Amino acid sequence: MPIVQIDWVEGRSVEQKRELAEKVTAAVCEAGKCPPEAVTIIIRDQAKTNIAKAGVLMADRK
Amino acid sequence: MPIVQIDWVEGRSVEQKRELAEKVTAAVCEAGKCPPEAVTIIIRDQAKTNIAKAGVLMADRK
Amino acid sequence: MPIVQIDWVEGRSVEQKRELAEKVTAAVCEAGKCPPEAVTIIIRDQAKTNIAKAGVLMADRK
Amino acid sequence: MPIVQIDWVEGRSVEQKRELAEKVTAAVCEAGKCPPEAVTIIIRDQAKTNIAKAGVLMADRK
Amino acid sequence: MPIVQIDWVEGRSVEQKRELAEKVTAAVCEAGKCPPEAVTIIIRDQAKTNIAKAGVLMADRK
Amino acid sequence: MPIVQIDWVEGRSVEQKRELAEKVTAAVCEAGKCPPEAVTIIIRDQAKTNIAKAGVLMADRK
Numbered sequence: 001m002p003i004v005q006i007d008w009v010e011g012r013s014v015e016q017k018r019e020l021a022e023k024v025t026a027a028v029c030e031a032g033k034c035p036p037e038a039v040t041i042i043i044r045d046q047a048k049t050n051i052a053k054a055g056v057l058m059a060d061r062k
Numbered sequence: 063m064p065i066v067q068i069d070w071v072e073g074r075s076v077e078q079k080r081e082l083a084e085k086v087t088a089a090v091c092e093a094g095k096c097p098p099e100a101v102t103i104i105i106r107d108q109a110k111t112n113i114a115k116a117g118v119l120m121a122d123r124k
Numbered sequence: 125m126p127i128v129q130i131d132w133v134e135g136r137s138v139e140q141k142r143e144l145a146e147k148v149t150a151a152v153c154e155a156g157k158c159p160p161e162a163v164t165i166i167i168r169d170q171a172k173t174n175i176a177k178a179g180v181l182m183a184d185r186k
Numbered sequence: 187m188p189i190v191q192i193d194w195v196e197g198r199s200v201e202q203k204r205e206l207a208e209k210v211t212a213a214v215c216e217a218g219k220c221p222p223e224a225v226t227i228i229i230r231d232q233a234k235t236n237i238a239k240a241g242v243l244m245a246d247r248k
Numbered sequence: 249m250p251i252v253q254i255d256w257v258e259g260r261s262v263e264q265k266r267e268l269a270e271k272v273t274a275a276v277c278e279a280g281k282c283p284p285e286a287v288t289i290i291i292r293d294q295a296k297t298n299i300a301k302a303g304v305l306m307a308d309r310k
Numbered sequence: 311m312p313i314v315q316i317d318w319v320e321g322r323s324v325e326q327k328r329e330l331a332e333k334v335t336a337a338v339c340e341a342g343k344c345p346p347e348a349v350t351i352i353i354r355d356q357a358k359t360n361i362a363k364a365g366v367l368m369a370d371r372k
Contacts, residue, residue: 001318001361001368003251003288004334007104008312008342014235016341018246021238023337024314031330032318040251040288041238042193049076051311052083052103058311060080063175063182064132065313065350066148069228070125070156082155086128089147093140094132102313102350111200113125114207114227120125122204127189127226131352138297142308145300164189164226165300166255173324176331176351184328187256187299187306190272194250194280206279210252213271217264218256237249244249262359266370269362289362290317 002028003040009058010045017043064090065102071120072107079105126152127164133182134169141167188214189226195244196231203229250276251288257306258293265291312338313350319368320355327353 004024012020025039048058066086074082087101110120128148136144149163172182190210198206211225234244252272260268273287296306314334322330335349358368 001288001356001363003290003317005315006312006338007314008338008344012342014243014245016343017235017238018243020338020341021243022241023341024334025238025241027333027337028316028318028330031326031333032322033326034318036240039238039240040249042232042251043236043238045236046104046311049079050105050107052079052087052101052105053311054098054101055084055087057076057080057083059076063170063177063350064130065352066131067129068152069127070152070158074156078155078157082152085151085155086148089151090130090132090144093144093147094136095140096132102311104313108125108228111203112229112231114203114211114225114229115125116222116225117208117211119200119204119207121200125226127228138305138307141297141300142305145305146303149300149303160302163300163302164187166189166294167298167300169298170352173327174353174355176327176335176349176353178346178349179332179335181324181328181331183324187294187301189255191253192250192276193252194276194282198280202279202281206276209275209279210272213275214254214256214268217268217271218260219264220256232249239249262367262369265359265362266367269367270365273362273365284364287362287364290356291360291362293360 001038002032004028005042007044007046010047063100064094066090067104067106069106069108072109125162126156126158128152129166131168131170134171187224188218190214191228191230193230193232196233249286250280250282252276253290255292255294258295311348312342312344314338315352315354317354317356320357
């Protein structure tokens, strides 16, 4: 604990995930007053056909 | 907000996801009295080897 | 399966949750071609101090 | 209900998932005093580039 | 990792949660070939007004 | 999108949640190259009786 689950659109590079892990962990530790070892992050890459906003799939947005 | 996460068995078409997004968003807005723009949907397609009911994988059900 | 998890702002009535359950289940069944008995819904009521958009807690929005 | 979601590192065999489903269901039923038919399990296989501990991706750990 | 999230109906005792944690962890370790220290469990107690099956809230079932 | 779900031990102040929302959003935007308006955060406060590590509830740890 804390456990962080992040859903975002697929296509990000490993370098971006590396940066995400590092920066989000730092942010959680500062706000939550906990050591980095306590923080687990799960990244979920989602296809644009699997996300919708306002009833419209991201894959269908222009 | 609201955020809707839907896990179902993989294999649905994009057309089915389109219909799901549209109809679930409408349903949430009617019950929750919120505008469609507020609703985000995440669809998670799951393999039958990754779902179990009553201790048995869906892939093993006859 | 399908399993639907809905996070929204707390304060909705049981009547609204009843309507949500009924309508979302119907929507999922139509799009997913599955019987109502297959659909489970979990509603998660969230305090406005526990949701943020654009880095700002809903409780702090004016 | 109960609904169990398990995130772990990808690469497990179907045999391991079968064992997981069987044993976790038994464990939940014993503790929760519920019949096996009530238990649904979702297994989420995660790539090592999508999990981080202490700010470091599992893919980068030595 | 693994991370296990369990949603069930509220009302279980701490003793039941203790048993759940112990037995589910053992089950995951046996199937996943991992040490107990690697396993995190989150238990989510849900009100019967916040769960629905077949479109009907558990609170409304007779 | 992105959607961030954070489970941590209950007892944090609103001020800590405010800081969490602000800093995690900034971290996600930097790594993901997206505007802050796209980021939604859900904070889930968990009781120590509802989290376990290595098969032991946090409430039972000395």
